[in-house]
Amino acid sequence: MIPVAVSVNGRHYREEVEPRLLLSDFLRHGLGLTGTHVGCEHGVCGACTVRLDGVAVRSCLLLAVQAQGCEIVTVEGLAGVGELTPLQEAFRRHHALQCGFCTPGILIAAEDLLAQVERPTRAEIVDMLSGQLCRCTGYTAIVDAIAEVARS
Amino acid sequence: MKPAPFEYTRPATVDEALAALARDDAKVLAGGQSLVPALNMRLLRPAVLVDVNRIAGLDRVETAGDTVVLGALVRQADPRVQSHPVLGAVLPHVGHTVTRNRGTICGSLAHADPAAELPVALVAAGGSVVAASASGRREIAADDLFAGPFTTTLATGELIVESTWPTPGEDERFAFEELSVRGGDYALCIAAARVRGEEVRVVVGGVTPVPTVLEVDPDHPGDSAAEQVDPWGSIHATPAYLRQLVRVLVHRAVGRAREGAP
Numbered sequence: 001m002i003p004v005a006v007s008v009n010g011r012h013y014r015e016e017v018e019p020r021l022l023l024s025d026f027l028r029h030g031l032g033l034t035g036t037h038v039g040c041e042h043g044v045c046g047a048c049t050v051r052l053d054g055v056a057v058r059s060c061l062l063l064a065v066q067a068q069g070c071e072i073v074t075v076e077g078l079a080g081v082g083e084l085t086p087l088q089e090a091f092r093r094h095h096a097l098q099c100g101f102c103t104p105g106i107l108i109a110a111e112d113l114l115a116q117v118e119r120p121t122r123a124e125i126v127d128m129l130s131g132q133l134c135r136c137t138g139y140t141a142i143v144d145a146i147a148e149v150a151r152s
Numbered sequence: 153m154k155p156a157p158f159e160y161t162r163p164a165t166v167d168e169a170l171a172a173l174a175r176d177d178a179k180v181l182a183g184g185q186s187l188v189p190a191l192n193m194r195l196l197r198p199a200v201l202v203d204v205n206r207i208a209g210l211d212r213v214e215t216a217g218d219t220v221v222l223g224a225l226v227r228q229a230d231p232r233v234q235s236h237p238v239l240g241a242v243l244p245h246v247g248h249t250v251t252r253n254r255g256t257i258c259g260s261l262a263h264a265d266p267a268a269e270l271p272v273a274l275v276a277a278g279g280s281v282v283a284a285s286a287s288g289r290r291e292i293a294a295d296d297l298f299a300g301p302f303t304t305t306l307a308t309g310e311l312i313v314e315s316t317w318p319t320p321g322e323d324e325r326f327a328f329e330e331l332s333v334r335g336g337d338y339a340l341c342i343a344a345a346r347v348r349g350e351e352v353r354v355v356v357g358g359v360t361p362v363p364t365v366l367e368v369d370p371d372h373p374g375d376s377a378a379e380q381v382d383p384w385g386s387i388h389a390t391p392a393y394l395r396q397l398v399r400v401l402v403h404r405a406v407g408r409a410r411e412g413a414p
Binding site for chain 1: 160248253
């Protein structure tokens with residue numbers, strides 16, 4: 001077992017973990033933060049996307065021990081209790097989710113795109129979404145929601 | 153799908169990493185965007201993972217004359233490398249936005265996936281890598297690095313510490329084409345072209361075990377390229393279809409490079 005100390009959504013945690021524990025499982029099973037979803041576990045579906053030291057990453061492709069000393073933001077940490085971020089608000093307005101399984105990862109990945117590219121085009125938003133699978137086929141509304149925030 | 157147990161070590165220096173790698177059941181963990189899926193699916197069961205992510209200085213980007221030297225930890229999304237004519241053309245095709253945030257350029261070279269873009273790009277650019285081990289360092293030209301699918305000429309205990317990317321000259325143009333089943337997937341076929349005056353250099357990937365330089369007829373680059381490959385085919389594409397892809401993508405890549413040529 002290896003000690004790991006991380007900050008998740010502003011709260012500090014100190015745990016002992018096996019080296020092979022994935023960050024996604026650490027967040028869900030170790031810390032009880034089940035907003036981060038696990039789909040494919042090989043980096044294709046994007047459901048497990050979280051922010052690590054300011055950058056969106058696949059939490060299923062990181063070991064928990066690799067997050068030692070890092071600041072993590074999960075979907076639970078995007079807005080305060082009872083509040084929505086402008087992007088979450090746009091998702092609600094545009095019906096940009098159906099079952100919601102993919103939504104936490106898409107929110108984090110979309111915030112990452114908005115942080116990296118000042119005014120992403122529709123094509124750039126679609127390209128980013130190639131790494132975030134939605135099986136309810138709700139992409140049009142998702143693109144609309146992100147594009148609206150990109151314009152504002 | 154969870155990894156089998158392994159020991160984990162997080163060296164602070166290259167020398168510590170090389171000492172930890174001096175055994176044949178150790179693997180380097182850099183970006184982990186190919187290695188961790190393989191661990192999760194238990195395609196790989198290394199005894200030791202050597203995590204190089206905390207080694208200071210390995211994320212350097214240095215421009216030396218007409219080449220750019222990238223340390224082992226330069227990520228595929230690194231803004232410092234996107235203006236390079238070859239890397240800037242190729243990197244948008246490598247995985248997805250989020251995997252590029254983490255995946256490294258040198259790691260993709262060491263992984264040597266036959267359907268990956270960066271190995272083809274390094275061969276097309278005429279680049280090289282520096283491999284370090286406990287017994288010293290050596291430079292390996294791109295043409296000598298790739299030995300087969302997922303196989304390089306790196307020896308046990310060697311770590312790619314940097315890759316060198318020559319920048320095409322003022323009189324040269326580079327173009328890159330690929331077709332994949334979905335955006336961000338590995339490619340069915342990759343074609344890279346470098347044009348300087350009448351000279352044409354074509355490299356293909358995805359349809360060959362390693363990135364392969366083809367000597368093409370400058371008047372019929374696509375047709376002559378298609379005659380030189382013998383794709384093995386897969387569940388996604390027949391050999392005949394892949395050969396047709398070589399014809400079309402080489403034709404397009406050479407055409408685009410010539411359009412941009414001064």
